[in-house]
Amino acid sequence: MAAYILRRLLLIIPTLWAIITINFFIVQIAPGGPVDQAIATMRGGMDGDMALGRITGNSRGDTVTGGLNRGENASAYRGARGLDLEIIAEIERRYGFDKPIGVRYLSMLKNYATFNFGDSLFRGRSVLGLIAERLPVSISLGLWSTLIIYLVSIPLGIRKAVKNGSRFDLWTSTAVILGNAIPSFLFAVLLVVLFAGGGFLKIFPLRGLFSVDAAGLSLGGKILDYFWHLVLPIFAMIIGGFASLTMLTKNSFLDEIHKQYVMTARAKGLTEKAILIKHVFRNAMLIVISGFPAVFISMFFTGSVLIEVIFSLEGLGLLGFEATMQRDYPVIFATLYIFTLLGLLLSLLSDLMYTIIDPRIDFEARR
16 A cells, blocks of 8 residues: 555646646736736836836836837837837846746756745745735635535435435425535625615624634633634535535445345344444545545635635635736736645545545555
């Protein structure tokens, strides 16, 4: 098993390299990069001399006064007409685009190998600092949402399989399907209106993970305050998350319940509870566990963007979205790198869980 784990860890390196490489060149050739945005900002609201002054630190901009039209039709950037080539060159240097794309690519690989993600292009802070600042929000939303969904969906799916075709099975199926049909962001808005001072009751807070005066609370008070802030956003995230996992668990258990080894166990006089726990559970849960990495990553990143916006929670989902809109390449690639690495490690953890639940599975022997 140790050899299998080592091989999987070594495979992470080429996988990360391939994903980062493909995305690097796709993003680099896409229009509307940071240089284009800086040029558009200058043309939209600043004179050429003021712009160069802000970029170079020269408050007067004496070096380009009266020369703004010399670079007309000479730049490859859209919207650069009327701007001096010196200004455009300075913008390129500031954002690192004065070097060939191959040099930028190799520099990025070297830095990412040591987890050196550089600084944000537009925020003036290190990328790792931004990620560390936003991480608690994303961990809180992703971890608790995933945990609640699994703790509810798995027992519910097992119960539905045992009671297949009953009234309980019918009304619970109706409930989870209706919940799945409600968009999370729409339900979040409804929760804000009803319970967060949006027009009716004001029971739950709307902003952040802690209250303003949380520093003066006791440890127990801080914990309660933390969970009190998470009630509405987590409830909004999990409303549509039960359906797929519940039905997957139910169908998986139904498939196992009708197999020959279950009939043999019944013929030996084992109780239904013993059959479910000792025989069916181990086999049926394999397919459920295999989907854990995808569920966790979805909750951790993609599923929380709108929720973070609605509840004023500054997490990694919102950070990645803002970086994409601004073409903040260091932040984009750093978040992509970290989430890809996290997904690959969780996939390995999922395989290890297979062997814990069913010791008969031996990945090393399969090789």
